[in-house]
Amino acid sequence: MTPATTTTTMKIDSKSTPLLNFCTFNARSLLDAGQLADFEDQAARINFDVIGLAEVRRRGTARLDLSSGYSLFYSGESDQSRNGVGFYMSQNWTARVLEFVPVSSRIASVLLDLDSRKTIRLVQVYAPTTAYDDDVIESFYEDLDGAIRGSSTATHTIIMGDFNAKVGQQIEEERATGQFGRGERNERGQMLVDFCEARRIVIGNTLFKKGSRRKWTWRSANGETLNEIDFVLSSHREIFTDVSVLKKFTTGSDHRLVRATITVQGSQTRWHQLARWRAPRKPVIRRLNPAIYRYAIEDFMRSNASEDNELDDQYGAIVNTIRDAAQIASEELRTATKITEETRQLLKKRQELKKTGKM
Template sequence: MTDTRRQRPPVPSSSFAPDQGGGSSKQGVGGAKNPWVRTGHQWTLTIATYNVRSLLQEERLVELEEELEGVKWDIIGLGEVRRRGEDFTELKSGHHFYHIGTKDKSEAGVGFLIHKSIAGNMTEVKGVNERLAQLTVKINKRYKIKVIQVYAPTSTHNNEEVDKLYEEITELLKNSKTQFTIVMGDFNAKVGKREDGEECTIGKFGSGERNDRGDRLIEFSISNKLKIMNTFFKKPASRKWTWRSPDGSTKNEIDFILTDSPHIIQDVKTVNKVNVGSDHRMVMSKLKINTRLQRHKLLRPKQSSINLEKLQEKRIEFQLQLQKPVPTFGR
């Protein structure tokens, strides 16, 4: 249940601001007064995505929080929330809940559950539509991480809707720059095993067969230099699938976590413990960010590039010059 009496005062500049391309954003969102505190230069985050199938009733939200007891988490992206409109509230637990959906139908919908320990580090929540939302979290003065939650159309929808969604995600990636980016959610796509030339986006541990929507997801990932991190960690087959058919006969991996910074991802796994009656399983990632190392990379001078082809041409030319006979001059 939500508790409107315990709303904490918003931090400065807290207001809904127009979005550049639909939807709205809440900048300087109200949250904990004290920002997230970590010591040293090692920072860890646990970020997950979960298609809950419905949080329409308040009881379902309470059930989700109960299921999360004993589970370490910081941010959970939610799919198929099915709540109408847009809202951001603090729960009795102190955690924060954001959602965006359509105005007149209880379908689709995405959102975030933000742990109370990092609520003060939220800098922006941006809802694009009922299939796409973004949360930005400040790690420290220098670094931010952007988390984009996706709920893609199912196979009953046409390809034009899918293409439009990927275009909207691409716009978010271009218009809102952060040092680290996570794109995650229910993509309703099967990427399967890696094929030749896909090493840049798929790891060695893809599972199942690929479908057309999987091809589209791979194209999107390659064009935006994102890696599908589920495929980079070896797990038993029983821990790979994220969706199960009603009769249990079909199990597919269709929920994914993507990033442009694969070096910060320590693990990606499914979570069996959290179950609110959905036919999906939660997919959880563990992040570790070394701010000292990241700063060193930024300060390290760039090495001048060398055109090896031209260098080889010059070497050949020099060798030819040496092979020419030395001219002799008569007296």
């Protein structure tokens, strides 16, 4: 069938309307400290507000406050390190979390306060792959439906994640898709479209025209298969201003990060304050070098041993010398960076190998 040719053109005045960037990324694993540090290193290079995560692979449910000033909310299996979803955000956004709802190891949501009148609920998912039976995927969509219905208190809802489904091109009068889908639709893709159609949800990726290299979100191990299976959805089509794939976000995952830029009418000042937030600078820690300090004190004693000064003058001189000696003998205590230079070089080497197709 011929895809529909109608499309919606939205005019956005960026000067008066604040923009928010919500991302989704299948990390493949954030289980150990090295993987988490690698992810944070890449996240520091992009513009984002919240990143939804799939395959976190951490056990249980928790909020992890990191030394970088960011927080990781996650929901995983209780007894094994598989699946897992979560959210990564700054301290300012963490302070605006009204609730975090861990539905399962495949679905979690977070309700964020935007201003006194508006909230937004982000729902992050990791759908079962095609290796699972239909009853498993049906159970997943039942849980997702419950998570969406539970978000009725939010003024806006974003559903995002790895759906392991190929939506493909728009078919006739579908409202759930735009005219810029990629590839052919598979059975799981049809299930996703049917789910969205029944709930008047639109798949944001399909609304914007992009080059073929900026559409795919997953690559097979041999590099021959490129599919678009990670999506950002919402029941409010008008809030999307862009949905893009960031090809330079590389952590070793076979997925690419998807970033949705949205606009919601509200308090511009408070959102700009969020956008300008940066991780706080760590205080400088100093330590006293005892050898230098002792030498400075002894030098003072030798130079002033023969002087016959008043007691008050001697006391003042001693205080000043102790202060000056301490300043001279103090040295900055360097703290270890999140990623050592050796590790950084290994990461750079891995990225080069990926570009040449040797990895």
